[in-house]
Amino acid sequence: MVTFLASIILLVVGYLVYSKVVERVFGINDETPTPAYTNQDPIDYAPMSWWKGNLIQLLNIAGLGPIFGAVSGALYGPVAFIWIVIGCLFAGAVHDYFSGMLSLRHNGAQFPSLVGRYLGDGMRRIINIVSIVLMILVAAAFTAGPAQLIAQITPLSFSVALAVIFLYFIAAAVLPINRIIGRIYPFLGAILLFMAAAIGVALLFSDHSIPNLTLQNLHPEELPIWPLLMVTISCGAISGFHSTQSPIIARTLKRESDGRKVFYGAMVLEGVIALIWAAAGMTFFGNTGGLQEALAAGGPSGVVNEISTSLLGTLGGILAILGVIILPITTGDTALRSSRMMLAELLGKLMKGTGRKGILLALIPVAIPTVYLATIDYSFLWRYVGATNQLVATVMLWTGAMYLLREGKWHWLCGVPALFMTGVVSTYIFYAPEGFALPYQLSLLIGGAITLLTACWYARKILLAHRHSANNSSQTAA
Template sequence: MVTFFASIVLLIAGYVFYSKFVERVFVINDETSTPAYTKRDNLDYVPMSWWKGNLIQLLNIAGLGPIYGAVAGALYGPSAFIWIVAGTIFAGGVHDYFSGMLSMRHGGAQYPTLVGKYLGKTVKSMINGLSLVLMMLVAAAFTAGPAQLIAQITPLSFTVALILIFSYFLLATILPINRVIGKIYPVLGGILLFMAVAIGVALIFSENPIPNLTLQNLHPGELPIWPLLMVTISCGAISGFHSTQSPIIARTMKKESDGRRIFYGAMVTEGVIALIWAAAGMTFFNGTAGLQEALAAGGPSGVVNEISTTLLGTLGGILAILGVIILPITTGDTALRSSRMILTELMSKFFNMENKTKIILITIPVAIPTFFLATIDYTFLWRYVGWTNQVVASVMLWTGAIYLLRHNRFHWICGIPAMFMTGVVCTYIFYAPEGLGLDYHLSVGIGLALSFIVLIWYITQIIKYRSLHQNEKALKLA
């Protein structure tokens, strides 16, 4: 239990201290007008208070990830706590802050546009397609999950639940952000936080003690921690999906100093939620072997249902299950909204996209395949979400690193986690069943070799920009 409390304290300390350091490196200026005012259109560009932005961002990024992913990651034992804490503070918080603030600095630009500006057109072209695929997979997975749960606890069938959820998705995608999202999400955010706190308090007073830190891999299937844990627990540590969501809120910020509370703050809150559910998974079933049996019997939704109703009773269980339904739905709708915004940015070169009819039409190409993907088994979808998600995260961190290099600032805050995540995704794709399924040691060797090539590229960028800055300094002195 000591490890659990220490982890929460470290996450809070990370927000209080490290987020301020990241903000100083980025350099904010509250005298600069934000896109919410300079480009106001009362659809996506609408000024909102920071606390609304924080709760909306939390609901946008949370989904099933910090619950289902954390429960699955709990199979590895208390080592999951280390990844959640370190990942949130040094990778996820930095990733989310830069994705939001760079978007705001570039007029509310979408993630692929930012990538193109700092990493080139070739990478942008790849990321445009990968981002749309990721968001369709996320929206589908975050539709299938709650639909399955609704079918379990109500008389509605899975198909009817799916249609109802998707109808809401389409409505939230095309309406102004302050109509539905801006009014409902802050309330839902309160429910989410209450649910997490309730589960956490119940765990403290439960019969089984929360396990303390051990570096031993406790996975019953003996799956390796590296790189599987870093992909299994993405939301709650670092998730590339967040970089596709941050521009939604970047377009509503009133001032630049709100960014730390909105983006880094929401990431730390999500880290706490993931920590609580990872602890619940390890504790409630009396070890990782019991958790694996429960996951095999009822899947992640069954595990969450059993934990919630047992620990919190009937009323608390209803609130918890409601939260598990709300979380993914409030991520699925903004996933489609982001898809619509990216397509709008792409198509704006050829068409005027201000017309409401065109906004609806641009949503259809992503809505239809997403609906059909939602009928596929959730666990199958989630396997493919994982790798694409972390590739997107790695590219966003490299985007932040190059931005800092260009501005002669402390680029290591993005470069080091970017290098780490590059190693994760390079190894994962060769080892994972949904990848090439190669031998583990061979996969690690190939992953490290590819990471070394990326490291060489990074060093050349450092040398290039250092030389440019030295020349600029010499010209000024002359």
């Protein structure tokens, strides 16, 4: 229990201290008009209060991610607490802040455009495809899961439930942001926080004993912590999906100083939610072996339902249903909205002046594959979401590092976590079953080699930036 409470305190203190460091390094200016005013339109650009932005951002980036991922990551034991705290404060929240604030600085630009500006046009083309694929996978997964549960507890068939959810997705993706998202999502975000807080308090006062810190790998199948834990618990630590969602809220900020509370703050809240559910997962079933049996029997949704109803009774059952059905839907629809915005930005001039008709046209290329993928194996979707998600996160951190390097600022803020995530992703791709499925030791060697090559590229960029700065100083002096 001490480790759990200390982890929550560290997240709160980290927000109060490190978020201000991040903000100072980035450099804000509240005198600069934000895109919410300079680009105001009837669909995506609309000024919104920071607290609404924070709750909407939390709901967009979270959904069931920090719940299902944390419960699965709890199989590794209390070491999951370490990853959530360190990953959230020094990687995930930094990632979210820069993805949101760089978008704000560039008129609400989407993630691929930011990548192109700071990592080159070749990388932009690649990440455009990867990002849209990630959006389709997330939207499909967050349609299939709720549809399956609706079919189980209501007379509706899976196909009908799928159709109803997807019709809502389309409406939410094309309507003005302040019509549905701005009005309803702050309330749903508050429900997500209340659900986690209720579980946390009930757990503390229950007969269950939350385990304290141990670096021992407690996974029943002895799966390696590196890099699997860092991919299993992404939401709550660091998730590339967030970089595709941040531009939605970047287009609504009233002032630049709101960014710390909205982007960094929402990520820390998600970290707290992940800590609570990781603690519940590794505690409620006695040990990680019991958790694995529960996951095998009912999956993450069954585990969440059992924990909620046991600890909170009828209220817990209601919260579980709300969580497993409503929360993933609210993440899936913003995934579809993001992919629509990315395509509109990618097509550029072709979309200019087409209005709502153009918005619907941009939705078609992502809507069709999303509907198809929602009908296939749910576990298959999640396997590929994990790898794609963390690849996008790594690229976003490198984008932030190159921005800081170009501006002559403390680039290590993004550079160090970017190198760490490069090692995670490169090793995971070669080791995981959905990747090359190579032996673990060989995957470590290849992942290490790729990380070393990336470090050399980074060192060269630093050297060139210093030379450029020195040349400019010499010319100015002359």
